[in-house]
Amino acid sequence: MPEITEQELPANLKPLWLKSLTAVQASNLDYAITLIQGVLKECPGFLDGRKLLRKCEIQISGGAKKKGLFGGGMGTMKIQSQVKKDPLAGLALIEKELEKDPSNEGANELLFDTAVKLEMLETAAFALETIREQKPENSKLLHKLAAFYLANEQPDKASEVFNDIIKHHPTDGVAIKGSKDASARASMMKQRWDENASMKDLMRDKGEFEEIEKASRTGLTRDQLEERRDGIIAKYNENPNDLKTVKDLAGIYEQLEDWHNAQSFYEWAHSLSNGDSALANKASAMKDKAINTDLKALETAVAADPDNAELKAALDARRKDRLAEQVEEAKRRVDQNPTDPQLRFELGSALYACGEFSDAIPHLQQATRNPHIRTKVLLLLGRTFKAKGMHDLSIKQLSDALEDLTAMDTTKKEVLYEKGLIHDEVGDKQAALDCFKQIYEVDYGYRDVAQRVESSYS
Numbered sequence: 001m002p003e004i005t006e007q008e009l010p011a012n013l014k015p016l017w018l019k020s021l022t023a024v025q026a027s028n029l030d031y032a033i034t035l036i037q038g039v040l041k042e043c044p045g046f047l048d049g050r051k052l053l054r055k056c057e058i059q060i061s062g063g064a065k066k067k068g069l070f071g072g073g074m075g076t077m078k079i080q081s082q083v084k085k086d087p088l089a090g091l092a093l094i095e096k097e098l099e100k101d102p103s104n105e106g107a108n109e110l111l112f113d114t115a116v117k118l119e120m121l122e123t124a125a126f127a128l129e130t131i132r133e134q135k136p137e138n139s140k141l142l143h144k145l146a147a148f149y150l151a152n153e154q155p156d157k158a159s160e161v162f163n164d165i166i167k168h169h170p171t172d173g174v175a176i177k178g179s180k181d182a183s184a185r186a187s188m189m190k191q192r193w194d195e196n197a198s199m200k201d202l203m204r205d206k207g208e209f210e211e212i213e214k215a216s217r218t219g220l221t222r223d224q225l226e227e228r229r230d231g232i233i234a235k236y237n238e239n240p241n242d243l244k245t246v247k248d249l250a251g252i253y254e255q256l257e258d259w260h261n262a263q264s265f266y267e268w269a270h271s272l273s274n275g276d277s278a279l280a281n282k283a284s285a286m287k288d289k290a291i292n293t294d295l296k297a298l299e300t301a302v303a304a305d306p307d308n309a310e311l312k313a314a315l316d317a318r319r320k321d322r323l324a325e326q327v328e329e330a331k332r333r334v335d336q337n338p339t340d341p342q343l344r345f346e347l348g349s350a351l352y353a354c355g356e357f358s359d360a361i362p363h364l365q366q367a368t369r370n371p372h373i374r375t376k377v378l379l380l381l382g383r384t385f386k387a388k389g390m391h392d393l394s395i396k397q398l399s400d401a402l403e404d405l406t407a408m409d410t411t412k413k414e415v416l417y418e419k420g421l422i423h424d425e426v427g428d429k430q431a432a433l434d435c436f437k438q439i440y441e442v443d444y445g446y447r448d449v450a451q452r453v454e455s456s457y458s
Contacts, residue, residue: 003045003122013039016409017049029056034407037095041372044091047122053095054130057102080110087117089371103134109141112148121152132161137168139175146178155185225256243272250282259290284329295322326350334363341370345377352380357387375401379415382422391426395419408442417447429456 009017017039023032036053040046079097083090091114097107108127115124128145131138142165149158162179165172229252235245250265263286270279298318302311330347337343345367351360361384367377378401385394398419405412420435433456439446440453 003047003120004043006046006048009039009043009046013042019409020049020052024052024056029060031407032056033060033099035409037092037099038407038409040095041092044088044118044372045120045123047120047126050095050123051126054098054102054126057099058134061102079107083110083114087114090114091118092371103130105131105135105138105141109144112144116148124148132164136164139165139169139172143174143178146175146182150182150185153189155182155189158182159186222256225252228252229256241272243269246272247279250286254282254286257289257293259286259293262286263290284333288329291322291325295319323350323354327354327356341367342373345370345373345380348377348384349380352384352387355387357384360384375404375411375415378404379411379418382415382418386418386422391422394422398422408438413439413443413446417449420452 006017016035020032020035020039023029023035033053033056036049036056039049040053043049079090079093082093091111094107094111094114098104098111101107108131111127112124115121115127125145125148128141128148131141132145136142142161146158146161146165149155149161159179159182162175162182165175166179169175229249232245232249232252235242236249239245246265246269250262250269253259253262253265263283266279266283266286270276270283273279295315295318298311298315302308302315305311327347327350330343330350333343334340334347344363348360348363348367351357351363361381364377364381364384368374368381370377378397382394382397382401385391385397398415401415402412402419405415416435416439420432423429423432423435433453436449436452439449444450
């Protein structure tokens, strides 16, 4: 699971994140916690969000709490079995436990272990750094943190942790020895770097350094990217079977948003890699982007020439083909991994878009097992039942979705609005009005809720 920065947050989550920052500034910490948890539910790797969440929770709780009779760990014990089955889904359960007590040793240790499993190493360190800050006397977890830093080539940090242990446990022989060894190791690492004027001196080939430096630089202009592409193409022509070169070329085409070429080279890299699934997924993603780009270009052409019947017919045909392609691709992915709820949701969504409502239902029902997408799945299930004229079942799905939602965010408004429309369609005007009023109270300009609510008073 990759860890991301604020700049890498998906566009649909940035408004929710900005709202949470505003809530923190206004000292509305309970609301901020709810909003941040919503962001983390969609992006568990967003470390800055998790750090801000913990700050809010600590501020509300007033800092570290004394241990109860059972050390505050009974809730954590119940979560452990869930985490073993699905570590990613378990993160949300751990956060709910930490909301009660952000300095809970058991919950933070479980967060550490889970993050390590998911290869979220900065999140893992943060979990035990919370204990280091809130409960520095816990030598067991601080030893665990120091060992983690040593294993990840951060002896300077390990030394600092060992020194903190010694402050509270002056006779801890393991910490005393660990501090000396880690300091020595850190000095050796620093000396190796100091002996060389720069990274260039560690490389025999200065051109190799410049290439790596250029490759790692962010924010390159298009001209710089094209220059780098041309250099990689020259390498590729020398040896078309070099996996690293092919992957580099696919990546540079992706940065240039040349989706067709990116798809081709990711597919070639997949062939060279003996079936690397990550490369197969990349190729599939590039294919989707290439198709969508072509479709948008056709839509733009139709908008510019609305009377062109031939273009309109081509657009309609392309849209139908696209829907069929999405269904086939989603089926292929489900066949490869039938237990993945996210893939089930994608297949159910594709079938719904094609109007194959009955076929979509079983896939959507299986997708509700993933708590991270459960609300979106229930919303689509509600719409699917509505399309089949099964309004009572539709209302039930939307009601279940609302139970999982606390903050009046975009998703909750959408669910309430959909539920209101169905109530209105079956003639339950009061229930419909109740849904619309909930939105009206917080967002006057949402769709036509103002007109619907105000007309009820006429």
